[in-house]
Amino acid sequence: MKKTSKGKSINLVALATVCALTLSLLAGCTGGAPAAASASAEASSESVAATAAPEASSTEPSASAEAAGMYYDAAATVESIVKDAAGKGMVGNWGLGNEYEIQALLSKYVQPTTFLSQAFDMDGFDDDSILLASAMTYNELGLVKNSYDGGYKYGDKVKAIDMNDEGVAMLEDNIFCTEAFAKANPNTVKAFLAASMKGWKYACENPEEAAQIVFKNGSSVSSEHQAYMASEVKKLVETDTKGATVTEYGKLDDAALQQTLDLAKKYIMLKDSVAADKLKAMTLDDIRDASYLAGSSSAGTPEKSSVSIQLKWLPQAQFMGYYVALDKGFYKESGLDVKIVPGGGDISETTAVYSGQVDFGVTWVSNLIAANAGGMTLTEVAQVFQRSGLVLVHKVN
Amino acid sequence: MNLRSSMNPPEEISVRIAATQQDVSNPEAPAADRRRFDAENLTTLLYPIVFGVLILILWQTQVLHRILGADTFTLPLPGRILTIIADNAPEILMNARATAIVALTGLLFGSMLGYLLGVIAAVFPKWGIGGLTVVSAFNAIPIIAVAPILNNLTKDFSRDADTRSMLAKILVVTLMTMVVMSINAYRGLTELKPYSEDLMKSYAARRTDVFFKLRVPNSVPFLFTALRVSVPGSVICALVSEYFAEYIVGVGRQIRENIVLAQYATAWAYILTACLMGILLYAILLAAEGSLLKGRR
Incomplete structure (x- = not known):
């Protein structure tokens, strides 16, 4: 028995050593963390965005913005709201390339450009873990305000900060393909654009019918939300960043594109030095080609008649133009057989187009810029949304 | 040996x-x-x-x-990947540290909890086996499903997003490593050498003696068997749970961000980091096992 007890004690020592080893490893990690982390957190921050804006004092957040109640006064200025929410570290965005406008806004009011990762629902906003949440006018904002199925029923209890009004708008949904595809199939591209824009025109003239068509084609949301979305998307397609009406659907507005590119250069942080240099040297000519849209009325026979388009997100009225063009036979009239491929979650539409899985894609201009900096050769052939649909939504007292 | x-x-x-x-x-x-x-x-x-x-x-x-049939865009050359790692060493280390803390804390809690469950099951065998079957059902739940749920459940834990998402991530790892450890601990505590229990009884050993002098030592090799599964598992769980975490940090999150942004070379740099972390932790485990269990295997 003496011998076994010795064996036991050896085993206990062994166990204790394993625990101690693990603990010391952990302690090494956490112990070293504060000093090193605070240093590197300053320099490189925790998110994609590395530049913390010039030391914004987080102690300052004005109590005035929060005079009464936990939220913001209906008359509070944008500056006071942004400063307060950023000071508390409660600004949310989805990340994954959707964050640049938010970072530009935060920089405008001299705040650090860090944000919380927001889920694809608005629960974080609902339970107050995010005070200033990102929302698309045509999607999340409607869900927050409206009371139909899936809505959060806030009604007038929320207000939104518009990126267009703040001068930090970046253009979103476009149509793009690879440069090589456009060069090899110019008539296909022209025909596709002509039919798609006809679809968008019809959809904007008849948003309710368009919403129904999308709903019929496998919608991810309710038909009421689809109708709301169609009416909001119409505004984005027919109004530019300055608020002026646009009559030419899909127009490539160089001024707005340049603003998008300038903001992208400032806020897209690429770790790869080759890609970062490429981004720095990028001009509008590297990302867009207006000739296909201009010549779309006089397209010859398509070189490739069977084409596909990758959407950025699930089937919804955000993409109603394509569904309408398909449903109304506009594509068929142009001699095209079009397949619409829904996206969602982490689908990388730029990779799908670049690798040739699909011919066309819908993405945000900033994502196309990042992809081209990374080595892809994509080119934008039409700009469907003429203004930014991104807003920051907050509750009012 | x-x-x-x-x-x-x-x-x-x-x-x-x-x-x-x-x-x-x-x-x-x-x-x-x-x-x-x-x-x-x-x-x-x-x-x-x-x-x-x-x-x-x-x-x-x-x-x-x-x-x-790949191109250098989706599969960048090793030289370029290494350059990116060298250029961004402090940031990559910072993300790797965040992932390591989650993986190791979760592994520690999960293994301790799992061992405790194994002990309970061994002490009360009638309930134990059924209980462990239920526990092992946890193993069937995909991490992808658990991570967002735990993320929501831990919302009230702290006002600080870093703290609460750290907790959520650690819980995911804990849950997954617990299962592996509990089943192995139970086996180690009950699958004794033939006659060894009878031998102890012939010495008139008390139940506690049998437990501490026979069952616990017998379970040590099983403990390492469990760790061999759960050490790499904990790193994988930590990487996946970072995808859904509220606070943006960690190797897993960086892989996701860079792939969606089509920055494949950078994503590969983080994939390499993740591999090295898993290999390093596994090597530490093997070394620990080799020195602690010498003469046992």
Whole structure:
């Protein structure tokens, strides 16, 4: 028995050593963390965005913005709201390339450009873990305000900060393909654009019918939300960043594109030095080609008649133009057989187009810029949304 | 390992009670045997290294790309990946540290909790087996489903997003490592050598003596078997749970961000980091196992 007890004690020592080893490893990690982390957190921050804006004092957040109640006064200025929410570290965005406008806004009011990762629902906003949440006018904002199925029923209890009004708008949904595809199939591209824009025109003239068509084609949301979305998307397609009406659907507005590119250069942080240099040297000519849209009325026979388009997100009225063009036979009239491929979650539409899985894609201009900096050769052939649909939504007292 | 134990006769008896069957009879170790053992060791080390270097050469010279039909965009060259790691070392280390803290804390809590469950199951065998079956059902839940749920459940834990998402991530790892450990601990505590329990009873040993002097030592090799599964598992769980975490940090999150942004070279740099973390932790485990269990296997 003496011998076994010795064996036991050896085993206990062994166990204790394993625990101690693990603990010391952990302690090494956490112990070293504060000093090193605070240093590197300053320099490189925790998110994609590395530049913390010039030391914004987080102690300052004005109590005035929060005079009464936990939220913001209906008359509070944008500056006071942004400063307060950023000071508390409660600004949310989805990340994954959707964050640049938010970072530009935060920089405008001299705040650090860090944000919380927001889920694809608005629960974080609902339970107050995010005070200033990102929302698309045509999607999340409607869900927050409206009371139909899936809505959060806030009604007038929320207000939104518009990126267009703040001068930090970046253009979103476009149509793009690879440069090589456009060069090899110019008539296909022209025909596709002509039919798609006809679809968008019809959809904007008849948003309710368009919403129904999308709903019929496998919608991810309710038909009421689809109708709301169609009416909001119409505004984005027919109004530019300055608020002026646009009559030419899909127009490539160089001024707005340049603003998008300038903001992208400032806020897209690429770790790869080759890609970062490429981004720095990028001009509008590297990302867009207006000739296909201009010549779309006089397209010859398509070189490739069977084409596909990758959407950025699930089937919804955000993409109603394509569904309408398909449903109304506009594509068929142009001699095209079009397949619409829904996206969602982490689908990388730029990779799908670049690798040739699909011919066309819908993405945000900033994502196309990042992809081209990374080595892809994509080119934008039409700009469907003429203004930014991104807003920051907050509750009012 | 067999050679070592034969050189320590005083330990022999204690070892025999708990040791696995192959170890019971240890032949005298001739010097020639030892040399062969070393040569074997060398080749087992050499082959993987040669294979790895060969793959690297094929990769860098783009022969691999031709074989796989890939381009240098989605499968960047090793040189470029290494440059990115060198250029961004502080940031990559910061993300790796965040992931390591989650993986190791979760592993520690999960393993302790799992062992405790194993003990409870061994003490109350009637309930225990059924209970463990339920616990092992947790293993069937995909991490992808657990992570967002835990993320929502921990919302009230702290006002600080970093703290609460850290907790959510650790809980995911805890849940997954707990299952592996509990089942192995139960096996280690109950699958005793034939007659060893009878032997203890013939000594009139109390139940606590049987437990601490027979069952617990017997479970140690099983503990390492569990760790061999859960150490790499904890790193994988940590990487996946970072995808859904509220606070943006960690190797897993960086892989996701960079792939969606089509920055494949940078994503590969983080994938390499994740691999190295898993390999390093596994190597530490093997080293610990080798030194702690010498003479046991």
